[in-house]
Amino acid sequence: MLTNAPRGTKDILPENVAGWNYVEQKIRDICARFGYEEIRTPMFEHTELFHRGIGEGTDVVDKEMYTFEDRGGRSITLRPENTASAVRAYLQNKLYGDSALTKLFYIGSMFRYDRPQAGRMREFHQFGVEALGEANPAVDAEIILLAMEFLKSLGLKDLKLSLNSVGCPSCRPAYRKALQDYFQPHLEELCGDCKDRFERSPLRILDCKVDADKEFMAGAPKITDCLCGECCDHFEQVQSLLTEAGVEFELDPRLVRGLDYYTKTAFEIKYAPLGAQSAVAGGGRYDGLIEEMGGNPTPAVGFATGLERVLLALEKQGLLPETKKQADAFVVALGEAAQKPAFKLLQQLRGAGLKALMDYAGRSMKAQMKQAGKAGARFALILGEDEIKENAVMLKDMEKSEQQKVSLDEVIDQIQNSI
Numbered sequence: 116m117l118t119n120a121p122r123g124t125k126d127i128l129p130e131n132v133a134g135w136n137y138v139e140q141k142i143r144d145i146c147a148r149f150g151y152e153e154i155r156t157p158m159f160e161h162t163e164l165f166h167r168g169i170g171e172g173t174d175v176v177d178k179e180m181y182t183f184e185d186r187g188g189r190s191i192t193l194r195p196e197n198t199a200s201a202v203r204a205y206l207q208n209k210l211y212g213d214s215a216l217t218k219l220f221y222i223g224s225m226f227r228y229d230r231p232q233a234g235r236m237r238e239f240h241q242f243g244v245e246a247l248g249e250a251n252p253a254v255d256a257e258i259i260l261l262a263m264e265f266l267k268s269l270g271l272k273d274l275k276l277s278l279n280s281v282g283c284p285s286c287r288p289a290y291r292k293a294l295q296d297y298f299q300p301h302l303e304e305l306c307g308d309c310k311d312r313f314e315r316s317p318l319r320i321l322d323c324k325v326d327a328d329k330e331f332m333a334g335a336p337k338i339t340d341c342l343c344g345e346c347c348d349h350f351e352q353v354q355s356l357l358t359e360a361g362v363e364f365e366l367d368p369r370l371v372r373g374l375d376y377y378t379k380t381a382f383e384i385k386y387a388p389l390g391a392q393s394a395v396a397g398g399g400r401y402d403g404l405i406e407e408m409g410g411n412p413t414p415a416v417g418f419a420t421g422l423e424r425v426l427l428a429l430e431k432q433g434l435l436p437e438t439k440k441q442a443d444a445f446v447v448a449l450g451e452a453a454q455k456p457a458f459k460l461l462q463q464l465r466g467a468g469l470k471a472l473m474d475y476a477g478r479s480m481k482a483q484m485k486q487a488g489k490a491g492a493r494f495a496l497i498l499g500e501d502e503i504k505e506n507a508v509m510l511k512d513m514e515k516s517e518q519q520k521v522s523l524d525e526v527i528d529q530i531q532n533s534i
Contacts, residue, residue: 122237123229123231124238125236133438134426138422139242145268149257151218151219151220152218153221154204154221155221156221158194158226159194160200162182164203170316175195179195180228181193181227193226195227196225198243198401201219202245206405211410215248216247216249216254218245219245221241221245222422226238234427235421235423239421241419242265243417243418244258250414253356255349255353256360259362259418260357260362263276263384266396266425269425269429271386274386275365276357276384277383277385278366278367278381279366279369279371280339281371281381282338283345283346284378285346289341290341293336294320294336298313298317304329305320305323305326322369350379370382377399378399378401381397381400389428394424395421395425396418398417400414401416402415439491441493442471442490443464443470443471443494444495445486446473447483447487448477449499452503453500456503460498464527493533494513496511497510510529510530
């Protein structure tokens with residue numbers, strides 16, 4: 116018998132689901148305030164979508180994707196991220212026809228084959244937002260503010276926002292050459308992955324965790340020294356808008372995103388108490404992705420946050436709300452004759468919108484009352500032979516330890532008026 120979930124996956128048990136619901140409700144509340152609408156995309160897509168959207172040569176595409184051939188001989192991949200899927204849905208369903216700016220958010224499972232660790236599983240859950248169709252730096256600032264507001268609404272403090280610009284196709288070639296010229300003398304000192312990145316994507320050398328602390332990394336050219344006029348102006352406006360909104364940030368010229376589609380603004384939010392793996396959200400602008408996927412040139416910006424990381428941070432800081440099992444009513448059936456009338460009463464209570472439970476094992480009254488207490492029931496409705504004859508029920512208020520006989524025709528109203 117198989118008794119273990121696959122490595123890198125995890126059951127979310129009833130005792131933990133309340134925390135997930137709490138976070139997801141915060142997401143929906145803040146997205147409504149910012150005007151973002153929910154989208155749900157398939158968990159798997161044609162593999163080509165991620166090859167084109169994320170970029171071949173990235174760690175995600177080369178090492179981490181769950182790809183398989185379906186029965187029709189098509190190459191299918193479980194989504195490793197959701198921006199490419201959201202863009203595909205935007206194009207396929209012509210969402211660009213609704214308004215100049217399309218604002219979407221999503222919550223769902225993503226899949227990457229990676230070494231499982233705290234807050235990072237092979238099946239993980241992301242909350243993300245995408246704003247498609249507007250190049251104004253104010254949208255970049257809005258996305259960053261939404262991310263910050265979401266994390267703050269959960270009670271997280273001491274959040275650290277890092278900001279950079281990764282340029283555009285006009286200015287990035289000059290920076291690419293500057294990086295290659297700089298790293299050429301150090302090529303043999305780079306890790307195997309970075310030797311490969313040297314030709315294909317030298318910007319990603321800056322994001323390498325293996326080479327990060329090597330002395331020569333500190334002197335690498337800064338992309339901000341190579342930005343074209345348009346990128347420079349855009350970056351300055353984003354900073355100005357964030358400052359105007361009272362958001363503190365630090366510039367990090369080594370901050371790059373791990374996916375090919377990013378242009379201009381790149382940002383990351385860290386939460387120090389998580390330790391070395393402190394990043395809880397990140398994103399940026401990706402003005403070239405929609406065109407790369409077959410659409411018209413369309414500016415876009417977004418971010419994503421891993422919900423496991425967020426929940427881990429909340430748990431460590433004791434910020435998850437305490438949840439208690441709470442039923443409105445527990446029907447206690449005494450004896451065989453009371454089983455059917457009790458079951459009928461149970462359904463009437465539920466039909467009236469009350470959270471109601473009963474024992475199906477025919478236990479003693481003492482055992483059933485104990486079960487009612489464990490369920491956090493406000494009221495116990497005791498039904499025995501005498502009560503059935505009188506068309507009544509013994510109603511016990513579990514909070515006040517008071518009880519009275521009440522007509523079955525009136526008991527639901529009485530409970531509803533008391534809770």
